Amino acid sequence: MKRLTHLERLEAESIHIMREVAAEATKPVMLYSIGKDSAVMLHLAKKAFYPSPPPFPLLHVDTTWKFKDMYALREKSAADAGMELLVHHNPEAEAQGINPFDHGPLHTDMWKTEGLKQALTMHGFDAAFGGARRDEEKSRAKERIFSFRTASHGWDPKNQRPELWNVYNTRKAKGESIRVFPLSNWTELDVWQYIMAENIEIVPLYYAAERPTYEYEGGLFMADDLDRLERVMGKKPDITMRKVRFRTLGCFPLTGAVESEAETLAEVVQEMLLTTTSERQGRVIDKDEGGAGMEKKKQEGYF
Amino acid sequence: MADTPASDPAYKVDALIAEDIEAYLQLHQNKGLLRFITCGSVDDGKSTLIGRLLYDSKMIFEDQLAALEADSKKVGTQGQEIDFALLVDGLAAEREQGITIDVAYRFFATEKRKFIVADTPGHEQYTRNMVTGASTADLAVILIDARKGVLTQTKRHSFIAHLLGIRHLVLAVNKMDLVDYDQSTFEHIVADYRSFAQEIGIAEFTPIPISGFKGDNIASAPSANTPWYTGPSLIEHLETVEIANAVAQAGSFRMPVQWVNRPNLDFRGFSGLIASGSVKPGDAVRIVPSGKTSTVDRIVTMNGDLDEAVAGQSVTLTLADEVDVSRGSVIAAADDPPESADQFEANVVWLSDQPLIPGRGYWLKLATQTVTATLAQPKYEIDVNSLEHLAAKTLDLNAIGVTEVTTDKPLTFAPYADSRQLGGFVLIDKLTNATVGAGMINFSLRRAQNVHWQSVDITRDQHAGMKNQKPAVLWFTGLSGSGKSTIANMVEKKLFRMNRHTFLLDGDNVRHGLNKDLGFTEQDRIENIRRVGEVAKLMADAGLIVITAFISPFRAERQMVRDMLPDGEFIEVHVDTPLEVAEARDVKGLYAKARAGQLKNFTGIDSPYEEPESPEVRIETTAMTPEEAADLVVDWLLRDS
Numbered sequence: 001m002k003r004l005t006h007l008e009r010l011e012a013e014s015i016h017i018m019r020e021v022a023a024e025a026t027k028p029v030m031l032y033s034i035g036k037d038s039a040v041m042l043h044l045a046k047k048a049f050y051p052s053p054p055p056f057p058l059l060h061v062d063t064t065w066k067f068k069d070m071y072a073l074r075e076k077s078a079a080d081a082g083m084e085l086l087v088h089h090n091p092e093a094e095a096q097g098i099n100p101f102d103h104g105p106l107h108t109d110m111w112k113t114e115g116l117k118q119a120l121t122m123h124g125f126d127a128a129f130g131g132a133r134r135d136e137e138k139s140r141a142k143e144r145i146f147s148f149r150t151a152s153h154g155w156d157p158k159n160q161r162p163e164l165w166n167v168y169n170t171r172k173a174k175g176e177s178i179r180v181f182p183l184s185n186w187t188e189l190d191v192w193q194y195i196m197a198e199n200i201e202i203v204p205l206y207y208a209a210e211r212p213t214y215e216y217e218g219g220l221f222m223a224d225d226l227d228r229l230e231r232v233m234g235k236k237p238d239i240t241m242r243k244v245r246f247r248t249l250g251c252f253p254l255t256g257a258v259e260s261e262a263e264t265l266a267e268v269v270q271e272m273l274l275t276t277t278s279e280r281q282g283r284v285i286d287k288d289e290g291g292a293g294m295e296k297k298k299q300e301g302y303f
Numbered sequence: 304m305a306d307t308p309a310s311d312p313a314y315k316v317d318a319l320i321a322e323d324i325e326a327y328l329q330l331h332q333n334k335g336l337l338r339f340i341t342c343g344s345v346d347d348g349k350s351t352l353i354g355r356l357l358y359d360s361k362m363i364f365e366d367q368l369a370a371l372e373a374d375s376k377k378v379g380t381q382g383q384e385i386d387f388a389l390l391v392d393g394l395a396a397e398r399e400q401g402i403t404i405d406v407a408y409r410f411f412a413t414e415k416r417k418f419i420v421a422d423t424p425g426h427e428q429y430t431r432n433m434v435t436g437a438s439t440a441d442l443a444v445i446l447i448d449a450r451k452g453v454l455t456q457t458k459r460h461s462f463i464a465h466l467l468g469i470r471h472l473v474l475a476v477n478k479m480d481l482v483d484y485d486q487s488t489f490e491h492i493v494a495d496y497r498s499f500a501q502e503i504g505i506a507e508f509t510p511i512p513i514s515g516f517k518g519d520n521i522a523s524a525p526s527a528n529t530p531w532y533t534g535p536s537l538i539e540h541l542e543t544v545e546i547a548n549a550v551a552q553a554g555s556f557r558m559p560v561q562w563v564n565r566p567n568l569d570f571r572g573f574s575g576l577i578a579s580g581s582v583k584p585g586d587a588v589r590i591v592p593s594g595k596t597s598t599v600d601r602i603v604t605m606n607g608d609l610d611e612a613v614a615g616q617s618v619t620l621t622l623a624d625e626v627d628v629s630r631g632s633v634i635a636a637a638d639d640p641p642e643s644a645d646q647f648e649a650n651v652v653w654l655s656d657q658p659l660i661p662g663r664g665y666w667l668k669l670a671t672q673t674v675t676a677t678l679a680q681p682k683y684e685i686d687v688n689s690l691e692h693l694a695a696k697t698l699d700l701n702a703i704g705v706t707e708v709t710t711d712k713p714l715t716f717a718p719y720a721d722s723r724q725l726g727g728f729v730l731i732d733k734l735t736n737a738t739v740g741a742g743m744i745n746f747s748l749r750r751a752q753n754v755h756w757q758s759v760d761i762t763r764d765q766h767a768g769m770k771n772q773k774p775a776v777l778w779f780t781g782l783s784g785s786g787k788s789t790i791a792n793m794v795e796k797k798l799f800r801m802n803r804h805t806f807l808l809d810g811d812n813v814r815h816g817l818n819k820d821l822g823f824t825e826q827d828r829i830e831n832i833r834r835v836g837e838v839a840k841l842m843a844d845a846g847l848i849v850i851t852a853f854i855s856p857f858r859a860e861r862q863m864v865r866d867m868l869p870d871g872e873f874i875e876v877h878v879d880t881p882l883e884v885a886e887a888r889d890v891k892g893l894y895a896k897a898r899a900g901q902l903k904n905f906t907g908i909d910s911p912y913e914e915p916e917s918p919e920v921r922i923e924t925t926a927m928t929p930e931e932a933a934d935l936v937v938d939w940l941l942r943d944s
């Protein structure tokens with residue numbers, strides 16, 4: 001008898017989920033946000049369909065405000081996987097110059113929430129993989145692996161289907177779609193362990209390095225594009241070089257950096273295990289709207 | 304005082320994180336995975352117990368803890384002490400808001416295992432949630448309040464866990480602190496439970512006296528308060544109990560094929576999650592249902608070919624021979640393949656507000672196979688509290704019953720007791736696409752191989768070719784008095800004059816013969832249409848153009864007939880006459896009778912008519928003559944000939 005480890009079991013489950021979608025959905029897509037969870041999800045997709053490339057494209061719903069390192073890895077990862085990369089920019093957000101400084105929560109709402117809906121509708125995707133995990137947040141604990149969305153991308157909590165065994169009901173009416181979360185049962189530690197075990201490339205920003213930083217409204221941020229910051233902030237922020245890293249990755253003016261010495265994967269995990277604040281602290285989106293933030297975002301179709 | 308978590312070294316390795324992270328990671332790299340469910344009713348201490356498990360295994364961060372401490376003081380039920388229940392009480396809030404009560408999944412880990420906990424509410428109205436949570440669990444923790452002992456709900460929870468095939472039950476006698484850690488109280492409860500467990504066929508269980516709140520016998524045992532207890536602590540037990548995957552590995556090899564991997568002409572792989580047993584290159588395999596045999600050539604993964612793969616792994620196999628394998632096939636050990644059958648006895652749990660309709664066609668999905676299934680009227684329903692067998696005509700939300708399931712194609716399966724993957728199925732409503740039921744196969748009632756189709760030498764195409772026409776079923780549907788029979792008759796006359804071979808099946812004449820045993824209840828109406836559908840199909844097989852005129856009020860049954868026929872041969876003709884118009888015509892005086900209450904279940908009056916959503920032909924009888932309508936249908940039928 002072979003004793004399967006927890007990572008082997010989680011991997012097998014995720015692969016099984018992806019293959020079900022590939023077999024039963026008409027036009028699936030993988031939402032790719034370039035973070036570590038996306039990296040793991042993409043890696044699993046490659047494994048699920050090897051030696052074929054994954055039979056769906058990657059979709060990045062971009063805000064134009066991501067870190068440069070993220071854009072670089074995005075192009076490389078898609079090419080390595082042999083997958084088509086679709087990048088969507090909400091044209092209205094672009095036209096109105098929506099940015100994280102002047103527009104607050106509207107920035108996320110227009111670029112990401114609206115942008116995602118637009119992209120899904122435009123391409124007619126009926127199933128979209130997302131990298132969300134149940135351990136991320138209390139309201140996620142009861143999220144299904146297959147989450148149904150109405151034709152207008154709404155999430156109706158009363159209308160979700162029971163999931164028994166590993167038998168997934170993927171049927172839906174025309175216009176309706178499903179969000180599929182193959183990493184539902186992974187924890188943050190599982191994700192890191194898997195990255196380590198499988199040697200998965202992640203954005204270097206997860207590792208500590210000397211970076212140009214500035215303080216803004218009590219947080220520490222990285223000046224990834226100083227000229228652009230100057231244009232929207234009206235003046236150049238005061239830059240100090242600090243040894244920092246990021247626990248999660250998003251738009252650079254919204255993603256808090258933490259001072260850190262962790263330069264290797266093991267050190268990053270060590271730091272993660274020893275920190276005493278939950279992962280999403282660094283991201284402004286949750287604090288915006290208290291605990292109900294996630295639930296609300298979900299109903300609006302953010303995920 | 305609650306134990307401080309740091310004082311419990313049994314599953315603490317914090318020091319290692321700081322001192323030697325590599326060693327820590329090594330230790331955690333090779334953990335196993337156990338899934339379990341906690342069952343208990345409100346106030347048995349379920350949330351407190353789960354909260355403690357998360358807390359003790361450091362799954363709670365400082366910011367969450369600070370919030371927890373503040374909340375404990377504000378709304379907690381334990382005075383100044385930390386109320387662990389608040390960590391997981393999402394469900395309680397939902398209950399108040401009236402949102403669907405769900406299964407919440409929580410995670411924690413010790414150095415030996417990662418755990419996935421399915422947390423479900425315990426009330427009878429949440430049976431379906433418990434069934435869902437139990438379906439993937441290796442083990443169930445049945446919580447009992449030491450002050451209350453074995454209750455009805457304890458029996459219900461145990462029955463469901465057992466029904467869903469959970470092999471390991473833990474009887475967690477909780478709140479021992481409130482009965483002074485009294486040994487005889489504990490033993491009394493265990494004895495009580497044992498006699499009940501034996502009755503329902505639970506051979507073994509592990510009783511543990513605990514206090515979720517104080518921490519006794521959770522991490523280590525025996526606690527100072529229960530020196531008389533000689534068994535393992537809850538965590539120790541969870542860390543060592545056999546995982547269901549180990550049992551699955553011991554079985555014969557079976558892999559339901561999910562996806563055929565065809566990157567180029569030189570590679571043809573079959574991808575799937577191995578349901579049971581193990582496989583090596585060179586192993587002889589049989590493809591079910593085709594029965595063809597071959598040998599495994601390679602086990603392909605991105606990290607290199609494997610020498611062996613076991614139950615629980617997702618792999619891609621290549622075979623030595625070119626055999627026909629597709630999604631839904633099962634690749635199995637050549638000398639011990641699974642059965643195929645099209646009739647079963649199954650335990651069915653109903654998950655929907657809309658009750659089961661015996662005779663109606665539902666999608667049935669089992670592993671990677673999807674077929675149409677009809678369920679007979681249940682043999683009996685099981686009262687989940689008394690476990691008595693009750694007579695039942697249908698199954699309502701949360702009901703559990705035993706019934707016969709018939710499928711339109713043979714299904715490759717294993718009894719649920721042998722394999723969850725090949726014995727468990729879900730039922731899906733064909734119109735709403737909702738998951739309405741879950742079933743567990745007990746055994747097959749007749750082997751598919753025994754009902755060999757009579758193989759015929761003259762094919763369907765030859766029959767049609769002889770008549771020089773394309774067979775079709777013109778299915779007229781509409782209210783009583785809408786004009787179905789009139790138009791259908793005209794269509795037949797026109798086709799007849801054009802030398803087409805036709806036959807008209809009309810509601811009234813079929814009811815006098817073939818279906819004279821049927822009345823007008825929902826179930827009888829469904830059977831009526833099923834029979835007409837089968838007859839129409841045989842006639843279409845004989846090459847005829849069949850014309851039917853039945854009210855056929857339910858979409859699901861019209862869909863069922865459509866599914867019986869080859870694509871394009873079912874032509875739905877909606878004779879669309881508003882109710883007021885049909886009622887005003889009242890050719891047979893039936894509406895008047897129905898209004899007077901002399902006719903029950905009359906379509907349009909006290910029984911619904913579900914309009915076709917996209918019929919091939921729609922006839923507005925208020926806008927055209929029957930003659931024009933008949934031309935419309937004939938033109939549509941012959942449009943490309």
Ligand SMILES: Nc1nc2c(ncn2[C@@H]2O[C@H](COP(=O)(O)OP(=O)(O)O)[C@@H](O)[C@H]2O)c(=O)[nH]1
Pocket residue numbers: 343344345346347348349350351352380381386388477478479480481513514515516517
């Ligand atoms: N004394 C004592 N109280 C407990 C224990 N476990 C739970 N409780 C209390 O019992 C009540 C209900 O607990 P809770 O975990 O919310 O129950 P649930 O409804 O089953 O989740 C709360 O007041 C808990 O603090 C225990 O082991 N000992």
